[in-house]
Amino acid sequence: MSAALPPAAAAPQGNGLTELLGGLLPDGLPFWALALTGAVVSFAIIFAFIAVLAMFATWLERKVAGHIQVRYGPMRTGAWHGWAQALADGVKLLIKEDLVLTSADKPLFKLAPMVVLSTALAAFVALPFGPNAIVADLDLGIYFIIAISSITTFGVIMAGWGSNNKWSLYGAMREAAQVASYEIPLGLSLMMPVMYFGSLSLNHAGAMQSGWYGMHWYVFSDAFWIAIPSFALFFTAALAETKRAPFDLPESESELVAGFHTEYSGIRFAFFFMEEYAAMYLMSAVGTALWFGAWNFPGLSLLEGTVLHAPLAVAAFVTKSLLLVFVMMWVRWTVPRIRIDQVMALGYKYLTPLCLLMILLAASWEWVKAIAFGA
Amino acid sequence: MAETVSFFFFAAITIGCALLALLHRNVVNSAFSLLGTLLGLAGFYVMLGADFLAMTQVLIYAGGILVLIIFGLMLTQPDTNERRMGRILAAVAVVGTGALAFWEKIGVATWNAVEVAELGEPGGTVREIGLEFLRRDSWLLPFEFASIVLLAGLVGSVYIARRRFREEEL
Amino acid sequence: MATLQEPAAPASDRSYWGNVWHAVKSTAVGMGITFRYLWTKPFTTQYPDERLPVDGRYRGIHYLEQDLCIYCQACAKACPVDCIDMGAQRHGKELEWEFFSIDYQKCMFCELCVYPCPKDCIHMGEQYSLVTEDKSDFLLELTSWQGLTEEQKLRIAEAEAAKAAKKAAAAKAKAAKEAAEAAAEPAEPEEGKE
Numbered sequence: 083m084s085a086a087l088p089p090a091a092a093a094p095q096g097n098g099l100t101e102l103l104g105g106l107l108p109d110g111l112p113f114w115a116l117a118l119t120g121a122v123v124s125f126a127i128i129f130a131f132i133a134v135l136a137m138f139a140t141w142l143e144r145k146v147a148g149h150i151q152v153r154y155g156p157m158r159t160g161a162w163h164g165w166a167q168a169l170a171d172g173v174k175l176l177i178k179e180d181l182v183l184t185s186a187d188k189p190l191f192k193l194a195p196m197v198v199l200s201t202a203l204a205a206f207v208a209l210p211f212g213p214n215a216i217v218a219d220l221d222l223g224i225y226f227i228i229a230i231s232s233i234t235t236f237g238v239i240m241a242g243w244g245s246n247n248k249w250s251l252y253g254a255m256r257e258a259a260q261v262a263s264y265e266i267p268l269g270l271s272l273m274m275p276v277m278y279f280g281s282l283s284l285n286h287a288g289a290m291q292s293g294w295y296g297m298h299w300y301v302f303s304d305a306f307w308i309a310i311p312s313f314a315l316f317f318t319a320a321l322a323e324t325k326r327a328p329f330d331l332p333e334s335e336s337e338l339v340a341g342f343h344t345e346y347s348g349i350r351f352a353f354f355f356m357e358e359y360a361a362m363y364l365m366s367a368v369g370t371a372l373w374f375g376a377w378n379f380p381g382l383s384l385l386e387g388t389v390l391h392a393p394l395a396v397a398a399f400v401t402k403s404l405l406l407v408f409v410m411m412w413v414r415w416t417v418p419r420i421r422i423d424q425v426m427a428l429g430y431k432y433l434t435p436l437c438l439l440m441i442l443l444a445a446s447w448e449w450v451k452a453i454a455f456g457a
Numbered sequence: 458m459a460e461t462v463s464f465f466f467f468a469a470i471t472i473g474c475a476l477l478a479l480l481h482r483n484v485v486n487s488a489f490s491l492l493g494t495l496l497g498l499a500g501f502y503v504m505l506g507a508d509f510l511a512m513t514q515v516l517i518y519a520g521g522i523l524v525l526i527i528f529g530l531m532l533t534q535p536d537t538n539e540r541r542m543g544r545i546l547a548a549v550a551v552v553g554t555g556a557l558a559f560w561e562k563i564g565v566a567t568w569n570a571v572e573v574a575e576l577g578e579p580g581g582t583v584r585e586i587g588l589e590f591l592r593r594d595s596w597l598l599p600f601e602f603a604s605i606v607l608l609a610g611l612v613g614s615v616y617i618a619r620r621r622f623r624e625e626e627l
Numbered sequence: 628m629a630t631l632q633e634p635a636a637p638a639s640d641r642s643y644w645g646n647v648w649h650a651v652k653s654t655a656v657g658m659g660i661t662f663r664y665l666w667t668k669p670f671t672t673q674y675p676d677e678r679l680p681v682d683g684r685y686r687g688i689h690y691l692e693q694d695l696c697i698y699c700q701a702c703a704k705a706c707p708v709d710c711i712d713m714g715a716q717r718h719g720k721e722l723e724w725e726f727f728s729i730d731y732q733k734c735m736f737c738e739l740c741v742y743p744c745p746k747d748c749i750h751m752g753e754q755y756s757l758v759t760e761d762k763s764d765f766l767l768e769l770t771s772w773q774g775l776t777e778e779q780k781l782r783i784a785e786a787e788a789a790k791a792a793k794k795a796a797a798a799k800a801k802a803a804k805e806a807a808e809a810a811a812e813p814a815e816p817e818e819g820k821e
Contacts, residue, residue: 229520239524
């Protein structure tokens, strides 16, 4: 297989999907056609997943918000606990008028939601949903996700500038300052599991946590005393990176109307909305893959070779990630929004030095293990 | 076939966005269009088998430096964002002269690109890069030297930022 | 020239690690509290399906004890916004109701219609939501029947019958009296003749 391929075409290298498609498509097709089909099918699957996920997550968020505030949340749409609320909202957003301001910078205004959503979609490529259920088993999986999601900032700044609205611009500038700062602790906090697994590949990390009948997760490993604080650091940085409360300054509705997406309506607003939930899920999935054993759960190894193995692995991964998404919502409805100087102080004075300290400890622990056990 | 198509695809993105950056009347829009140039370059790196370099390009340049450039432009006066046509022409002239001067080199690089791509190793390069950086007889000294230079820059910027407060306090 | 002030140091004597500990602890305590609340029974009610009981003095939409009402117009005269209108026919003591309507576009629930009622038959009710897509629906009819009920008809018939009987009795009495008079009369003229 040649390496000289664009990322999209190089994506389906050696995963189950390509093999499956290879069986379905007629023989004699050139490799690039197969790769292109794989890319399109992967894109369709990821997009469908994100759409369903965003709908479920908006419903969950409103239910969690409601019950934490001792009320019900949506109850009337759909028969059971307002389950169809997100569906109704989605249809409403699709058929709403797509407003573009006359004074907006039109190309930037129209491009921004696409940039934001496509980066979120691209990052899903490297997520390991199961042992073989990964769109592209990149050697640089974690690095790829961090790099791609850093472009999301760019889309947000585009939206803020393109809207030609002072609230949007303030939101975009806060986003730029905040996310550029928190990329450092986010990247550094991922170094602890990377050092433990000795690889940047998320698939590899998942495979390495399959021992102990599926309970050899990083948080239960010998380095648990590094894993737990490093997860706290990662999770805090991830909250800031995904603009979630208490770090939702870019869109703080009590100060900036809706921040960078004030002027968006209809489907373009829906793109921003989907991106927020996709980014939440993405960060939760990275946390799951590195700290909480990816797709492994006790008893999974017993099903090896059966039909149930892959679906159950995927279900375990999605469930664990959704639990972390729930924790993000739980934090949002607990902790009030903090000031921008506090955000900066937390990022630079606390998270970054603590991450460096944890890296030192993790490296020392690997060194001690190497000396003591000759691993 | 796929290589050629993707080469011209990335070349079109890179050059198109670079021209837009050069010719657009609005400085902020120029900065935004640089994103396409940087991502196109990252695509070239992937084609050459340098996945780590490509990701670093995206992370550092597109996600970091470009955001800082735009941040700086947004903080400046908006009425200075409109560029004069004369300056654009000057920029085109400078780049044109440079291109003419180095035409031979550019031509060689372009025609060798496809051959180099075929030489690229499939799979990851990050392990090799890490080992090379930390091997004593390889790139360890330059690597550490670069980190010291960056550290000096950081300390210097902190010192400058602190000193202003001190002076006004006195 | 305005000078940049160095931001004052936060008024906290906590150390660096004290701050870290404080942040972790306070977040954990707060999340514990919200987690407890997550599982408590919601305090709110599902409004259109279940409604909170209203206070006894609540001034909602009126209800009328139609059988007590005597069509005296006292409430309509008392109404400051003239929103009460009624119509009926009298059949002796019985009332043949045509309508008793209140226009809730005008009504302000002041309760002034309740006090002058001599029969205490109009009250402020408990119902407070009047949601409709058509303005004309705000003209609410308070009567539960129009025209004459069977009972009323019966009573009217009885009354008429009684009246008729009375009339008949009166006629009979008159006839008897006349007969008696007639019987007595011939003597007198004769007496008178003689």
